[in-house]
Amino acid sequence: MTTHPSENDKIVDIVKVTKIYPPDVMALRDISLTARRGELIFLTGASGAGKTTLLKLLTCLERPTKGVIEIGGNDINTLTSKAVQKLRQRIGVAYQDFRLLPKQTVFQNIAMAMEVRFKSPKEIKQRVDELLEMLAITDKRNNPSGKLSRGEQQRVAIARAAANAPPLILADEPTGNLDDESTARVMSLFSQLNSQGSTIIIATHDASIYKNTHHRLLHLQHGQITEKDTV
Ligand SMILES: Nc1ncnc2c1ncn2[C@@H]1O[C@H](COP(=O)(O)OP(=O)(O)OP(=O)(O)O)[C@@H](O)[C@H]1O
Numbered sequence: 001m002t003t004h005p006s007e008n009d010k011i012v013d014i015v016k017v018t019k020i021y022p023p024d025v026m027a028l029r030d031i032s033l034t035a036r037r038g039e040l041i042f043l044t045g046a047s048g049a050g051k052t053t054l055l056k057l058l059t060c061l062e063r064p065t066k067g068v069i070e071i072g073g074n075d076i077n078t079l080t081s082k083a084v085q086k087l088r089q090r091i092g093v094a095y096q097d098f099r100l101l102p103k104q105t106v107f108q109n110i111a112m113a114m115e116v117r118f119k120s121p122k123e124i125k126q127r128v129d130e131l132l133e134m135l136a137i138t139d140k141r142n143n144p145s146g147k148l149s150r151g152e153q154q155r156v157a158i159a160r161a162a163a164n165a166p167p168l169i170l171a172d173e174p175t176g177n178l179d180d181e182s183t184a185r186v187m188s189l190f191s192q193l194n195s196q197g198s199t200i201i202i203a204t205h206d207a208s209i210y211k212n213t214h215h216r217l218l219h220l221q222h223g224q225i226t227e228k229d230t231v
Pocket residue numbers: 021022025026027045046047048049050051052053054096
Protein backbone atom coordinates (compact mmCIF):
# COMPACT_ATOMS: atom_id res chain seq x y z
CA MET A 1 0.00 0.00 0.00
CA THR A 2 1.34 3.43 -0.86
CA THR A 3 0.91 6.16 1.67
CA HIS A 4 0.39 9.67 0.44
CA PRO A 5 1.72 12.49 2.59
CA SER A 6 -1.23 14.58 3.69
CA GLU A 7 -1.79 18.08 2.36
CA ASN A 8 -0.93 19.68 5.69
CA ASP A 9 2.45 17.99 5.53
CA LYS A 10 3.38 20.68 3.01
CA ILE A 11 4.79 23.80 4.62
CA VAL A 12 5.71 25.54 1.37
CA ASP A 13 3.90 24.99 -1.89
CA ILE A 14 5.00 27.00 -4.88
CA VAL A 15 2.82 26.37 -7.91
CA LYS A 16 3.77 27.55 -11.39
CA VAL A 17 5.33 30.77 -10.21
CA THR A 18 6.85 33.27 -12.61
CA LYS A 19 8.61 36.42 -11.47
CA ILE A 20 9.37 39.16 -13.92
CA TYR A 21 11.06 42.31 -12.64
CA PRO A 22 9.81 45.20 -14.75
CA PRO A 23 10.23 45.76 -17.52
CA ASP A 24 11.52 42.39 -18.70
CA VAL A 25 13.87 40.53 -16.31
CA MET A 26 12.56 36.97 -16.14
CA ALA A 27 13.97 35.92 -12.73
CA LEU A 28 11.82 32.79 -12.30
CA ARG A 29 9.96 30.95 -15.03
CA ASP A 30 7.02 28.72 -14.14
CA ILE A 31 8.63 27.26 -11.00
CA SER A 32 6.92 24.62 -8.87
CA LEU A 33 8.34 23.40 -5.58
CA THR A 34 6.96 21.73 -2.50
CA ALA A 35 8.77 21.66 0.82
CA ARG A 36 7.46 19.22 3.40
CA ARG A 37 7.63 19.79 7.14
CA GLY A 38 11.01 18.78 8.49
CA GLU A 39 12.92 18.95 5.20
CA LEU A 40 16.25 20.67 4.77
CA ILE A 41 16.64 21.86 1.20
CA PHE A 42 19.67 23.35 -0.50
CA LEU A 43 19.00 25.74 -3.36
CA THR A 44 21.90 26.29 -5.74
CA GLY A 45 22.43 28.10 -9.01
CA ALA A 46 24.78 30.64 -10.56
CA SER A 47 24.76 34.26 -9.49
CA GLY A 48 21.60 35.82 -10.88
CA ALA A 49 19.80 32.46 -11.17
CA GLY A 50 16.94 33.65 -8.94
CA LYS A 51 17.72 32.16 -5.49
CA THR A 52 17.20 35.38 -3.53
CA THR A 53 14.10 36.16 -5.58
CA LEU A 54 12.60 32.80 -4.64
CA LEU A 55 13.26 33.40 -0.93
CA LYS A 56 11.89 36.96 -1.15
CA LEU A 57 8.66 35.63 -2.63
CA LEU A 58 8.22 33.42 0.43
CA THR A 59 8.25 36.40 2.79
CA CYS A 60 6.23 38.68 0.48
CA LEU A 61 9.18 41.02 -0.02
CA GLU A 62 8.44 40.44 -3.69
CA ARG A 63 5.17 39.34 -5.28
CA PRO A 64 4.91 36.71 -8.01
CA THR A 65 3.97 37.92 -11.47
CA LYS A 66 2.05 34.67 -11.99
CA GLY A 67 1.32 31.59 -9.92
CA VAL A 68 0.40 30.71 -6.35
CA ILE A 69 2.46 30.39 -3.19
CA GLU A 70 1.06 28.70 -0.12
CA ILE A 71 2.70 28.64 3.27
CA GLY A 72 1.14 26.38 5.86
CA GLY A 73 -1.82 25.97 3.52
CA ASN A 74 -2.49 29.72 3.15
CA ASP A 75 -2.22 31.54 -0.17
CA ILE A 76 0.16 34.33 0.82
CA ASN A 77 -0.85 36.53 -2.07
CA THR A 78 -4.23 37.13 -0.46
CA LEU A 79 -2.90 38.12 2.98
CA THR A 80 -3.59 41.56 4.45
CA SER A 81 -0.53 43.57 5.45
CA LYS A 82 -1.19 42.67 9.08
CA ALA A 83 -1.26 38.98 8.21
CA VAL A 84 1.97 39.39 6.23
CA GLN A 85 3.55 40.89 9.35
CA LYS A 86 2.41 37.88 11.37
CA LEU A 87 3.69 35.47 8.73
CA ARG A 88 7.11 37.15 8.83
CA GLN A 89 7.27 36.72 12.59
CA ARG A 90 6.86 32.98 12.09
CA ILE A 91 9.60 32.61 9.48
CA GLY A 92 13.25 32.98 10.49
CA VAL A 93 15.12 34.69 7.68
CA ALA A 94 18.86 35.24 7.39
CA TYR A 95 19.13 37.68 4.49
CA GLN A 96 22.04 37.73 2.06
CA ASP A 97 22.62 41.38 3.04
CA PHE A 98 21.94 40.65 6.76
CA ARG A 99 19.51 43.55 7.40
CA LEU A 100 20.66 44.11 10.98
CA LEU A 101 20.04 47.33 12.88
CA PRO A 102 23.60 48.73 12.88
CA LYS A 103 23.29 50.87 16.01
CA GLN A 104 21.71 48.14 18.10
CA THR A 105 23.95 45.65 19.86
CA VAL A 106 24.38 42.07 18.76
CA PHE A 107 22.25 40.99 21.74
CA GLN A 108 19.45 43.44 20.85
CA ASN A 109 19.40 42.42 17.19
CA ILE A 110 18.83 38.78 18.10
CA ALA A 111 16.54 39.46 21.07
CA MET A 112 14.22 41.50 18.86
CA ALA A 113 13.00 38.39 17.05
CA MET A 114 11.93 36.91 20.38
CA GLU A 115 10.46 40.10 21.81
CA VAL A 116 7.93 40.32 18.98
CA ARG A 117 6.83 36.79 19.96
CA PHE A 118 6.37 37.94 23.60
CA LYS A 119 9.06 35.69 25.07
CA SER A 120 10.10 36.47 28.65
CA PRO A 121 13.31 38.45 29.27
CA LYS A 122 14.75 35.41 31.07
CA GLU A 123 14.06 33.07 28.15
CA ILE A 124 15.41 35.64 25.70
CA LYS A 125 18.65 36.09 27.61
CA GLN A 126 19.15 32.35 27.89
CA ARG A 127 18.48 31.65 24.22
CA VAL A 128 20.51 34.57 22.86
CA ASP A 129 23.51 33.69 25.01
CA GLU A 130 23.23 30.06 23.92
CA LEU A 131 23.24 31.09 20.25
CA LEU A 132 26.17 33.47 20.71
CA GLU A 133 28.11 30.63 22.29
CA MET A 134 27.21 28.17 19.51
CA LEU A 135 28.30 30.63 16.83
CA ALA A 136 31.39 31.82 18.74
CA ILE A 137 30.46 35.50 18.91
CA THR A 138 29.92 35.86 22.66
CA ASP A 139 32.73 38.43 22.82
CA LYS A 140 30.72 40.74 20.51
CA ARG A 141 27.51 40.47 22.56
CA ASN A 142 27.34 44.13 23.57
CA ASN A 143 28.90 45.68 20.46
CA PRO A 144 26.81 47.58 17.91
CA SER A 145 26.25 45.20 15.00
CA GLY A 146 27.34 47.88 12.50
CA LYS A 147 30.89 47.67 13.88
CA LEU A 148 31.30 43.95 13.23
CA SER A 149 33.11 42.17 10.41
CA ARG A 150 30.90 40.74 7.66
CA GLY A 151 31.41 37.20 8.92
CA GLU A 152 30.36 38.28 12.41
CA GLN A 153 27.30 40.12 11.08
CA GLN A 154 26.40 37.04 9.11
CA ARG A 155 26.39 34.93 12.26
CA VAL A 156 24.22 37.51 14.06
CA ALA A 157 21.72 37.37 11.19
CA ILE A 158 21.68 33.56 11.45
CA ALA A 159 21.23 33.67 15.23
CA ARG A 160 18.31 36.06 14.78
CA ALA A 161 16.69 33.73 12.24
CA ALA A 162 17.19 30.77 14.59
CA ALA A 163 16.16 32.47 17.84
CA ASN A 164 12.57 31.22 18.00
CA ALA A 165 13.37 27.83 16.42
CA PRO A 166 10.60 28.73 13.93
CA PRO A 167 8.77 26.17 11.78
CA LEU A 168 10.37 27.65 8.64
CA ILE A 169 13.87 29.06 8.26
CA LEU A 170 15.20 30.68 5.08
CA ALA A 171 18.92 31.32 4.85
CA ASP A 172 20.36 33.19 1.88
CA GLU A 173 24.03 32.33 1.31
CA PRO A 174 24.55 31.86 5.08
CA THR A 175 28.17 30.77 4.87
CA GLY A 176 29.24 33.25 2.18
CA ASN A 177 31.57 35.18 4.50
CA LEU A 178 32.60 32.43 6.88
CA ASP A 179 35.75 30.39 7.48
CA ASP A 180 35.59 26.60 7.78
CA GLU A 181 35.12 26.58 11.54
CA SER A 182 32.28 29.12 11.52
CA THR A 183 30.69 27.30 8.59
CA ALA A 184 30.71 24.08 10.61
CA ARG A 185 29.16 25.87 13.59
CA VAL A 186 26.40 27.36 11.45
CA MET A 187 25.64 24.02 9.80
CA SER A 188 25.54 22.29 13.15
CA LEU A 189 23.01 24.88 14.38
CA PHE A 190 20.88 24.29 11.26
CA SER A 191 21.10 20.51 11.74
CA GLN A 192 19.98 20.86 15.33
CA LEU A 193 17.02 23.07 14.36
CA ASN A 194 16.13 20.69 11.54
CA SER A 195 16.21 17.65 13.81
CA GLN A 196 13.92 19.54 16.20
CA GLY A 197 11.41 20.04 13.39
CA SER A 198 12.24 23.27 11.56
CA THR A 199 11.97 23.16 7.78
CA ILE A 200 15.03 24.92 6.35
CA ILE A 201 15.78 26.27 2.88
CA ILE A 202 19.38 27.32 2.30
CA ALA A 203 20.42 29.19 -0.85
CA THR A 204 24.11 28.58 -1.40
CA HIS A 205 27.10 28.44 -3.73
CA ASP A 206 29.06 26.44 -1.16
CA ALA A 207 29.13 22.80 -2.28
CA SER A 208 31.00 21.80 0.89
CA ILE A 209 27.82 22.22 2.95
CA TYR A 210 25.62 19.91 0.87
CA LYS A 211 28.06 17.34 -0.56
CA ASN A 212 27.37 13.88 0.80
CA THR A 213 24.40 14.90 2.90
CA HIS A 214 21.07 13.12 2.56
CA HIS A 215 19.18 16.37 2.03
CA ARG A 216 17.42 17.64 -1.09
CA LEU A 217 19.40 19.70 -3.57
CA LEU A 218 17.59 21.96 -6.03
CA HIS A 219 19.30 23.77 -8.86
CA LEU A 220 18.07 26.96 -10.47
CA GLN A 221 19.14 27.70 -14.02
CA HIS A 222 17.64 30.07 -16.58
CA GLY A 223 14.78 30.69 -14.18
CA GLN A 224 13.90 27.00 -13.94
CA ILE A 225 14.38 24.48 -11.16
CA THR A 226 15.69 20.90 -11.21
CA GLU A 227 16.21 18.32 -8.48
CA LYS A 228 19.83 17.06 -8.13
CA ASP A 229 21.79 14.46 -6.19
CA THR A 230 23.90 15.55 -3.20
CA VAL A 231 26.42 12.74 -3.53
N1 LIG B 1 14.74 44.41 -7.68
C1 LIG B 1 15.12 43.95 -8.86
N2 LIG B 1 14.84 44.62 -10.00
C2 LIG B 1 15.20 44.15 -11.21
N3 LIG B 1 15.88 43.00 -11.39
C3 LIG B 1 16.20 42.30 -10.30
C4 LIG B 1 15.86 42.72 -8.99
N4 LIG B 1 16.31 41.80 -8.10
C5 LIG B 1 16.93 40.85 -8.82
N5 LIG B 1 16.86 41.13 -10.15
C6 LIG B 1 17.36 40.30 -11.25
O1 LIG B 1 16.72 39.03 -11.16
C7 LIG B 1 17.63 37.97 -11.43
C8 LIG B 1 17.71 37.03 -10.21
O2 LIG B 1 18.33 37.73 -9.12
P1 LIG B 1 18.54 37.09 -7.70
O3 LIG B 1 19.03 38.14 -6.80
O4 LIG B 1 17.32 36.36 -7.31
O5 LIG B 1 19.71 36.03 -8.01
P2 LIG B 1 20.57 35.11 -7.04
O6 LIG B 1 20.46 33.72 -7.55
O7 LIG B 1 20.15 35.35 -5.64
O8 LIG B 1 22.05 35.66 -7.27
P3 LIG B 1 23.31 35.71 -6.25
O9 LIG B 1 23.88 34.31 -6.21
O10 LIG B 1 24.24 36.67 -6.92
O11 LIG B 1 22.83 36.20 -4.93
C9 LIG B 1 18.95 38.63 -11.79
O12 LIG B 1 19.01 38.74 -13.19
C10 LIG B 1 18.85 40.00 -11.14
O13 LIG B 1 19.61 40.96 -11.84
